[in-house]
Amino acid sequence: MLLRRVYKQHRWLASHVKFLSTQKSSIDIKVDNDGIAILNLQRPPVNSFSMDFLKELSKSLDFVENNKITAMILTSAFPRVFSAGLDINEVYKPDAVRFKEFWTTLQEVWMKLFGARFITAAAINGQSPAGGCLMAMSCEYRVMIKGTFTIGMNETSLGLIAPTWFMELVKNTINVRDAEYAFTTSRMFTPEEALKVRLIDEIAADKDDAIAKCKRFIKKFDEITPSARINTKMKLRGPAIKKLQNTRQEDTEEIYQLVIHPDTQKVAIFQLYSSPVSANPAIITGYDPMEVCIENCAQCKKMLGAWFEGQLCAESCIKYRGKMIPDCENYASISPFLNKL
Ligand SMILES: CC/C=C\C/C=C\C/C=C\CC/C=C/CC(=O)SCCNC(=O)CCNC(=O)[C@H](O)C(C)(C)COP(=O)(O)OP(=O)(O)OC[C@H]1O[C@@H](n2cnc3c(N)ncnc32)[C@H](O)[C@@H]1OP(=O)(O)O
Numbered sequence: 001m002l003l004r005r006v007y008k009q010h011r012w013l014a015s016h017v018k019f020l021s022t023q024k025s026s027i028d029i030k031v032d033n034d035g036i037a038i039l040n041l042q043r044p045p046v047n048s049f050s051m052d053f054l055k056e057l058s059k060s061l062d063f064v065e066n067n068k069i070t071a072m073i074l075t076s077a078f079p080r081v082f083s084a085g086l087d088i089n090e091v092y093k094p095d096a097v098r099f100k101e102f103w104t105t106l107q108e109v110w111m112k113l114f115g116a117r118f119i120t121a122a123a124i125n126g127q128s129p130a131g132g133c134l135m136a137m138s139c140e141y142r143v144m145i146k147g148t149f150t151i152g153m154n155e156t157s158l159g160l161i162a163p164t165w166f167m168e169l170v171k172n173t174i175n176v177r178d179a180e181y182a183f184t185t186s187r188m189f190t191p192e193e194a195l196k197v198r199l200i201d202e203i204a205a206d207k208d209d210a211i212a213k214c215k216r217f218i219k220k221f222d223e224i225t226p227s228a229r230i231n232t233k234m235k236l237r238g239p240a241i242k243k244l245q246n247t248r249q250e251d252t253e254e255i256y257q258l259v260i261h262p263d264t265q266k267v268a269i270f271q272l273y274s275s276p277v278s279a280n281p282a283i284i285t286g287y288d289p290m291e292v293c294i295e296n297c298a299q300c301k302k303m304l305g306a307w308f309e310g311q312l313c314a315e316s317c318i319k320y321r322g323k324m325i326p327d328c329e330n331y332a333s334i335s336p337f338l339n340k341l
Pocket residue numbers: 045046048049080081083084085086087088089106109110113114127129130131132134135138154155158160162163166271272273274275276277278310311
């Protein structure tokens with residue numbers, strides 16, 4: 001066996017991992033008997049990337065790297081969502097300084113994951129739009145579980161243009177025609193469709209099967225000289241990382257300008273209270289009353305929390321085109337959306 005596993009370190013790792021998981025972490029790390037780290041993403045409700053979550057992901061990747069763990073599998077602790085991508089709260093009415101720090105953190109995490117010296121695989125056990133898709137695509141191998149889940153790049157439906165480095169990654173994974181079609185139309189792929197265009201490598205019956213299939217991929221490297229594997233990966237992936245390193249500021253400025261555009265902001269507030277992957281972005285037509293209506297729904301949700309059905313409220317704004325604007329202090333206007341009376 002050419003690949004040196006890290007059995008000796010397991011006792012220490014086990015105690016260290018236990019320590020990490022007592023910190024109310026959003027990522028649970030377990031190192032199995034084969035020396036493979038399983039990173040279970042568990043940030044409720046949908047593993048969306050907030051600044052803190054990205055920083056935690058960054059630390060988790062450092063943990064894997066620094067402990068010379070040979071391979072890592074990314075998966076979700078939730079039964080229906082792998083990751084919903086960027087946290088819409090980071091995108092809605094962003095503070096310029098914070099947003100730029102957020103995006104810089106995202107770039108760093110991407111470079112760390114994409115350029116990891118250890119083997120990376122994703123067991124995609126649920127919905128995986130936009131940033132969720134990028135995270136999976138940055139791994140070396142992807143197994144998605146069958147079901148009604150989709151994966152894809154829905155950025156244009158949000159008024160966003162995916163960063164160049166993400167486009168390059170997709171273009172280098174599936175063919176250019178499929179990439180162009182998928183990006184421009186915000187196409188979401190079922191597992192079968194994703195397999196057909198090679199967005200994913202395998203389909204699994206369930207999460208355990210997905211992890212087992214990822215492990216089977218990782219096992220292949222038992223027969224490969226570690227330094228040959230690592231250097232080959234670095235030669236293939238290095239240029240894309242270098243390219244981003246040289247253009248980080250422009251990339252950040254470009255995405256910030258896109259995010260603060262009024263059209264993107266309208267979609268962002270709608271996103272907070274609906275299920276956008278299945279929504280038709282064409283209904284977000286930009287009428288001011290509807291925008292005010294949805295913003296009020298957002299405010300009531302913030303004030304009333306679990307008592308208030310934010311999604312129902314936003315849907316009703318869309319249905320009635322903003323003709324019945326809720327006022328959080330007017331009981332009659334919000335009673336249809338109160339659920340614990
Ligand atoms: C490799 C690098 C490492 C990391 C990279 C990370 C990111 C890279 C990113 C970026 C580069 C490319 C740019 C990407 C742009 C984006 O990612 S924008 C975000 C796009 N995301 C979406 O469009 C998904 C939106 N969500 C959904 O479609 C559905 O919620 C989902 C299918 C995920 C789940 O559906 P369902 O199970 O029915 O749940 P709900 O819709 O009811 O949602 C449950 C609660 O979760 C809240 N929520 C959903 N998505 C987000 C989100 N993105 N941010 C914050 N919160 C979200 C939703 O509001 C519900 O909350 P509530 O219960 O009502 O309080």
